[in-house]
Amino acid sequence: MYVRADSLDDLLAKVYRRLLARGTRIEPTKGPAREIYGVLLKLSAPRLRLSRTESRGILFSCLGELLWILAGSNALDFIEHYISEYTKSSDDQLTIHGAYGPRMFGKRPNDQLERVISSLKSKPDSRQAVVQLFDRRDTLEYHSDVPCTCTMQFVIRDRRLHMLTSMRSNDAWLGLPHDVFAFTMIQELVARSLGVELGEYRHSVGSLHLYERDDKKAIRYLEEGWQLGRPMPSMPKGDPWASVRTLLDFEEAVRNGDASTIDPREFMDPYWADLATLLAIYKAGKTTGNQNEIKRLKRRLSDDVYAMYINKRYGVVPSVKDQVTIFDSSHDASKAAA
Numbered sequence: 001m002y003v004r005a006d007s008l009d010d011l012l013a014k015v016y017r018r019l020l021a022r023g024t025r026i027e028p029t030k031g032p033a034r035e036i037y038g039v040l041l042k043l044s045a046p047r048l049r050l051s052r053t054e055s056r057g058i059l060f061s062c063l064g065e066l067l068w069i070l071a072g073s074n075a076l077d078f079i080e081h082y083i084s085e086y087t088k089s090s091d092d093q094l095t096i097h098g099a100y101g102p103r104m105f106g107k108r109p110n111d112q113l114e115r116v117i118s119s120l121k122s123k124p125d126s127r128q129a130v131v132q133l134f135d136r137r138d139t140l141e142y143h144s145d146v147p148c149t150c151t152m153q154f155v156i157r158d159r160r161l162h163m164l165t166s167m168r169s170n171d172a173w174l175g176l177p178h179d180v181f182a183f184t185m186i187q188e189l190v191a192r193s194l195g196v197e198l199g200e201y202r203h204s205v206g207s208l209h210l211y212e213r214d215d216k217k218a219i220r221y222l223e224e225g226w227q228l229g230r231p232m233p234s235m236p237k238g239d240p241w242a243s244v245r246t247l248l249d250f251e252e253a254v255r256n257g258d259a260s261t262i263d264p265r266e267f268m269d270p271y272w273a274d275l276a277t278l279l280a281i282y283k284a285g286k287t288t289g290n291q292n293e294i295k296r297l298k299r300r301l302s303d304d305v306y307a308m309y310i311n312k313r314y315g316v317v318p319s320v321k322d323q324v325t326i327f328d329s330s331h332d333a334s335k336a337a338a
Contacts, residue, residue, distance in 0.1 A: 001039045007048035007229040015172050016218040019210040032212040041203040046184035047231035055221050059309040060282045062181040067251050072105035081255050089145035098145040103133050116154055117193045129154040160199035161191040167205045173214040192240045230305050236269050243272045250276045254283045270302040285314050
């Protein structure tokens with residue numbers, strides 16, 4: 001099966017329709033599901049990586065998981081702060097065996113993304129810029145969590161960085177929106193590191209499945225419609241890794257304490273300061289739920305693309321500039337974004 005779309009919402013809609021209509025019934029360990037085997041998904045506009053729906057507009061957990069990866073961490077308490085379900089995936093209630101971060105960003109030989117960037121700088125037409133995540137050793141003994149992602153391949157063609165992720169298995173409801181967000185953000189980080197433009201994102205899956213318990217959620221998603229597709233802003237040009245490290249330091253300070261009085265705009269580019277502010281908003285909502293504090297932090301944002309996620313999660317009344325047109329789910333969001 002081949003599915004092409006410009007936005008994540010258009011991609012999810014096509015995937016859910018096909019799984020519900022044509023998926024083969026299977027009985028895996030985690031419960032009955034519908035599966036389509038051998039799938040290639042293509043996202044033509046990777047910055048349209050966030051769903052703009054009530055049910056799949058999950059910005060905060062996506063951002064938290066991305067930063068967990070970028071930090072090279074396998075710590076349960078880190079990711080549990082954003083996604084509590086990870087508790088079920090820990091062997092020892094301290095770490096996650098299948099965490100991508102240590103495999104991608106660890107010390108040699110696990111400094112894989114650095115090697116990819118170096119390889120493409122020296123040989124722009126290289127076909128060896130591959131990150132391996134799933135390892136044969138993952139199957140030698142039981143673990144509560146092993147990587148669903150096998151490899152990530154990066155290629156430069158026509159001065160654009162394209163990416164192909166290969167998955168052995170992918171949960172279309174829970175996993176796919178998080179994966180597309182994290183992997184296209186990593187794609188953009190690599191593109192900025194190389195000084196080339198962002199290309200297309202491809203996502204190859206062996207078993208693309210929808211658990212039976214999520215069937216009704218997928219049907220409601222298809223019925224609810226979504227807002228006008230809006231891309232995330234472009235990542236600033238130039239090497240992004242100093243900014244990533246600053247953001248990771250801010251994230252740790254917020255997660256382990258109270259950084260609401262620290263204004264990231266004083267030491268970060270607006271793009272990165274907005275992501276830092278989202279972390280502070282999430283912490284404020286998680287600890288006190290104080291709407292006045294959330295509104296105060298929200299006013300720091302330089303781009304209102306994130307406003308709907310804050311309004312929806314915390315019941316904040318949207319300002320006039322937050323208002324956007326609601327589109328029926330049959331509408332092609334790619335036309336709206338053009």
